[in-house]
Amino acid sequence: AQSVAQPEDQVNVAEGNPLTVKCTYSVSGNPYLFWYVQYPNRGLQFLLKYITGDNLVKGSYGFEAEFNKSQTSFHLKKPSALVSDSALYFCAVRDMDSSDRGSTLGRLYFGRGTQLTVWP
Amino acid sequence: NAGVTQTPKFRILKIGQSMTLQCTQDMNHNYMYWYRQDPGMGLKLIYYSVGAGITDKGEVPNGYNVSRSTTEDFPLRLELAAPSQTSVYFCASSYSTGEGTIYFGEGSWLTVV
Numbered sequence: 001a002q003s004v005a006q007p008e009d010q011v012n013v014a015e016g017n018p019l020t021v022k023c024t025y026s027v028s029g030n031p032y033l034f035w036y037v038q039y040p041n042r043g044l045q046f047l048l049k050y051i052t053g054d055n056l057v058k059g060s061y062g063f064e065a066e067f068n069k070s071q072t073s074f075h076l077k078k079p080s081a082l083v084s085d086s087a088l089y090f091c092a093v094r095d096m097d098s099s100d101r102g103s104t105l106g107r108l109y110f111g112r113g114t115q116l117t118v119w120p
Numbered sequence: 121n122a123g124v125t126q127t128p129k130f131r132i133l134k135i136g137q138s139m140t141l142q143c144t145q146d147m148n149h150n151y152m153y154w155y156r157q158d159p160g161m162g163l164k165l166i167y168y169s170v171g172a173g174i175t176d177k178g179e180v181p182n183g184y185n186v187s188r189s190t191t192e193d194f195p196l197r198l199e200l201a202a203p204s205q206t207s208v209y210f211c212a213s214s215y216s217t218g219e220g221t222i223y224f225g226e227g228s229w230l231t232v233v
Binding site: 009034036041043044046090108110111112113 | 160161162165178222225226227229
C-alpha cells in the first residue's frame with residue numbers, strides 16, 4: 001500500500017532562517033513525489049515534484065526538495081524563510097506500481113499536512 | 121487562466137437535504153478527482169474519473185455520487201446530507217496519471233447542521 005507520513009504537525013522558524021518540512025513515503029514501485037502548499041481558505045497549489053533524475057528538485061517560491069531513496073524521504077527545504085511562507089504544506093505520492101494497475105493507478109496519496117509558521 | 125473552477129464557495133445544508141457541488145476545468149484534462157479535507161486528516165479521495173463516462177470510487181465514497189458526461193465537468197452530488205459530511209471539498213484535474221501534476225480548485229466549504 002502507498003502512504004505518506006509528515007511527522008511534524010507544526011514547524012516554527014524565524015524569518016531568514018532555513019526551513020525543513022519532513023516527508024517520508026512508502027510505495028511498492030518507483031515513487032512520484034509532490035509537494036503542495038495551501039494558504040488559508042484557498043486550494044492547494046503545486047510547488048514541485050520528483051519523477052526521476054537529479055535528487056534535488058527546485059520548485060516555486062525558492063523551495064526545493066531532496067529525494068533520498070535509501071531513507072524513503074522527500075523533505076521540503078528553503079534556505080531563507082519568509083513570513084509569507086506561512087501556510088499548510090502537503091506531501092503526496094503517486095501510485096505508479098505497475099502491479100497495481102487499474103482503479104488506483106495515478107491516485108495521489110497525501111500526508112496529513114504540516115503547518116509552517118514563520119515569525120518576523 | 122481559469123483552471124479548475126468550483127461552485128459554490130460556501131454552503132450551509134440542513135440534515136437530509138441534497139445538493140450538487142459543481143466542478144469544471146478548461147485544461148482538457150482527462151482525469152478529474154474529488155477530495156475532502158478534514159482538519160489534521162489531509163485529503164481523502166471521494167471519487168475520480170479517468171474520462172467522460174467513466175467514474176470510480178475512492179477512499180470515502182459513501183454518501184456521494186458523481187457523473188462525468190463531458191470532459192470538462194465533474195459534479196459531486198451529496199444525497200441526504202449528514203453532519204459527518206461537513207468538510208472542505210476540492211475538485212482537481214490532471215492530464216495524465218504519470219508525471220502529470222494534479223491541479224486543484226479553490227475549494228467548497230460545506231457545513232451540515
